[in-house]
Amino acid sequence: MSDQTAHSLPFDVSQTLKRSESIRRERREMRTRINEYLEDPLIARLHEEAMSAGSFVPITLDLTHVCQLRCEGCYFFSEQLDNSKAPKDETVFLEFVRRERARGTNFITVLGGEPSLQLERLKILHENFRCTTVTNGLRRIPREGFEGMGIAVSVWGDHEIDRDLRGAGKIDVFARALRNYKDDPRVIFYFTVSNANADGIESAVDEIVENGNLVAFSFYEDWANRGGEFDQTKGYARALREIYRMIDKHPAQIVTTAYMAEVAAGRKMLDLTWGHDMCPVVSSGYNPELDEWHGSAEWRRRNKERLSNGQPYHPNHRAIMPDLESVRRCAVGEESDCSKCHNAYARYVWVMLNRNKHTRTRQDFINWVTSAWTFCLGTGAIDRNRASEVLPRVHELTRSARDESLI
Helix, strand or coil, X not given: CCHHHHHHCCCCHHHHXXXXXXXXXXXXXXXXXXXXXXXXXXXXXXXXXXXXXXXXXXXXXXXXXXXXXXXXXXXXXXXXXXXXXXXCCHHHHHHHHHHXXXXXXXXXXXXCCCHHHHHHHXXXXXXXXXXXXXXXXXXXXXXXXXXXXXXXEEECCCHHHHHHHHCCCXXXXXXHHHHHCCCCCCEEEEXXXXXXXXXXXXXXXXXXXXXXXXXXXXXXXXCCCCCHHHXXXXXXXXXXXXXXXXXXXXXXXXXXXXXXXXXXXXCEECCEECCCCCCCCECCCCCCCCCCECCXXXXXXXXXXXXXXXXXXXXXXXXXXXXXXCEECXXXXXXXXXXXXXXXXXXXXXXXXCCHHHHCCHHHHHHHHHHHHHHHHHHCCCCXXXXXXXXXXXXXXXXXXXXXXXX
């Protein structure tokens, strides 16, 4: 290359080489730090087990538009997403399964509506993909034919508050779920906390543990506009304090770590601030040339901007509507305010896709690897029968993540 040609290049070659060398040096230093962290046998074990679960190529799927309940605060019905109808033709469903397998999808978070109302289709999904099914617990998903499936049973408070929010003041949904899933190793009860139900966390968790089940925590989002202590914009201080107490009281049965609780309840993760521009579960795997998009042109534009801003996301992910064709904005909803979103699944993925940011200190890496391990435990990719052995040690590792002002 002549000097004349070199001077005509639209960039400074020396600066580019310097940046490349700087990136290589940073990667070498990061690998060195990780190797040092993995000298700890427990950290190495958690890392190996999480990595052995394999890569997740996920989608979220509303399996049906039908549900027995109308829970106050459910985005699905508050945004009228049930206007998208599940097809009756079984060949349409089987073609959807074929299409997703061809795209490389290997993990589905099955939502609704209520997935247990479509057991035959749910079984087909279980036979073709790794699945976590989110259910209200009113109808039991049989063990036979659904062995090894991750089942997330929702609970929105103690019996009184859960009956008020989900059972129209009449149905004790929580009690029925406990009966349906007693001593079921597939199941984690996800207690959806708010400051309004904080006083009932301990009694409900005690009951779930006595029932022979694991417990995780998600965070109530007040899409029903009840206000007061249900309003997530006022924070979750009382609820977080109770979560810490439950970790200390039942360390072998609580799946959520202090770090994940802090990330999900707040808006910060290290030096990042949560918002649509950070969300890792926006729909990205749809074909823009096809008429798949469900929702406004504005959110379509904003999703496109999100996918080009350099923040990590799952390139395969689609949030698929009950019609099995339409793709909405994200795993959570269509039009809700992202700054008010505290979806636990979205926050878990946010942490896991930002591994490199969690390598700066040993504690950062511990927070990442325990998040990855508990996520795999939640999906069933790690044997839950071993949870009681490992979880107490996981909680000791992440104790420093607690907000000291709440202790």
